[in-house]
Amino acid sequence: MKNIVYLLIGTFFGIVMYKSEAASWFRIYEMFQFQSIHMYGLMGTALAVGIIIVQYIKRNKVKDVNGNPIVIADKDKSIPRYLIGGILFGLGWALAGACPGPMFVMTGAGYFPILVVILGAILGTWLYGLIKDKLPH
């Protein structure tokens, strides 16, 4: 039963990603050219609503479906890891025109060369695991 719920959440997310065009390489390119409000509006409204939701959860100590308090773990403080990692991610995001969610959405939509991007992303993750101790964090 729970499995179906997760699958449905993912399906909903995938539909939103496709219909909002966040899974379109063209939209990512247009965003980095500052030639449309589309992606900024998309992320801006997601954040505006997201901030309200999270603040509401925190102030009212909202519990999840199992009765446990909803906790969003704080991330470790650092600058280099987020900045350098972020820049590398951004380079790939603009080049492949897809981030880790939309990659799978595009697979479902039948743009099969995206499988090469997914393969690269798995390799990149593995590469990070291999050399992470040598990187500034």
Next chain:
Amino acid sequence: MEWILEPWPWYVSGPLIALTMFILLYVGKNFGMSSNLRTLCTMCGADKTCDFFCFDWKAQRWNLLVMSGAIIGGFVASNYLSNNQTPDLNPKTIEHLKEIGFESAGKAYVPTELFGQEAFSDPKTLAILLIGGILVGFGARYAGGCTSGHAISGISNLQLPSLIATIGFFIGGLIMVHLIFPLIF
């Protein structure tokens, strides 16, 4: 119900992304797609190569299901909820893309130059897709999250690290589009 077949405006889709995050929190999980890439590594046997991949991947099964759902969502949206959806790009963007060789700009959902079947037989395109993927995978894990985990969940929680990561995403994207694209396209 005709509107469902049209592209969804950003002011509808944005809140729906936040809703996805909320539903995941409500079922006791977190919104973060790139974690799946680490899980896929472990499933492929990467746990034999270094400790970073030594974890119980079965505890991440729920997220793999969300990921599988995203595939289904892409299939459903493109086949049953769209009339050949094409992003309504800024005409300037289309013109510029055509100048650098993207003839499909304004006519397709994603560039056929990169995501058409021909891509599999073009070494340059394959290299672009593979390198793009490697950067996304490496960068997401180094930064500890991607657009969903940092830009949406993290900033919604007003976390400074997520803001720094998101600024990084944009610096990287701008460097790619403005400085590196002229060298490759």
